Amino acid sequence: MTEETAGAAPQAQQPQIKMNILAQYIRDMSFENILAQKGANGDTTPELKVNVALDVKKRTAPNQYEVIMKLNVAANTKEGNQPLFLLELEYGGVFNIEGVPENQLHPFLLIECPRQLFPYVRRIVSDVTRDGSFPPLNLEPIDFVALYMNEQARRAQAQQAEAPAVN
Template sequence: MADTPNGAAPQQPAQVKMQVLAQYIRDFSFENIVAQKGTGGDVKPDVQVQVGLDAKKRSVENQYEVITKYTITSKNKETGDVLFAMELDYGGVFLIDGIPEQQLHPFLMIECPRMLFPFVRRIVSDVTRDGGFPALNLDTVDFMAIYRNEIERRQKDAAAAQPTNA
């Protein structure tokens, strides 16, 4: 191992540490509209999925809470009638250490939701099946694209809010 010019050993990059401390459902609702209205028959479902993300620092050092918010609506393609509606806020508490400050926000908004996603997929599948529909297996969510879109939206909003010099 070579010494640096001042005689000290070269500094090693900080070791990244990530640990999922807890996972939980913060809020959940599922409505089977078809059963409530008493309608049925042959339908062609059109499923819409919206994903929202939120993260915040906890009072304990290096701990963060990440919430993924899913709004899922299934409508009949032919009539537009709602078949079911689901809202799920799924959270995780993470211990994160060794990530540079400028990389922490993207890490929280991309990597942490990726860790939670398989559990969300399972909940959605089980609930739709138990709710009287075929099990809905969510397609993989591109959290990086969601993050980039949100950054672009914020930049456009900030630019629009800037006063123009006439």
């Protein structure tokens, strides 16, 4: 065995990451066209508020995880803050993931898996808002890394607040 061969062996041993999407589905969806129900006075230029939450569950099958993206889009008029529509969507994906080290699995599930689901969620939101008599809403790309980091910081702050003060 030469030095070159010995040096190359550890790199060849690194596990290969595999991710397969086994299923995608709408778990729950609601669209309320408040403008059509109640009407609006004056300018109906929308101001949007988009909230995203993620949920991950381990499935009973080995290496399988369910990732749910919960999206809430509220549109109100800029003037008067009258509601125009409310869209709530829970979109899920079932993933088979292999080769991800245990200490990297949590961020992988909350960053990479939602990235795979997002184009489908975006299309659904666009279609539903268009079919609801509004211009199609094309969501801006979501920075799932920043979303993950913000949630980790929020949890760390909450744990510090709950920790008893040591005198």
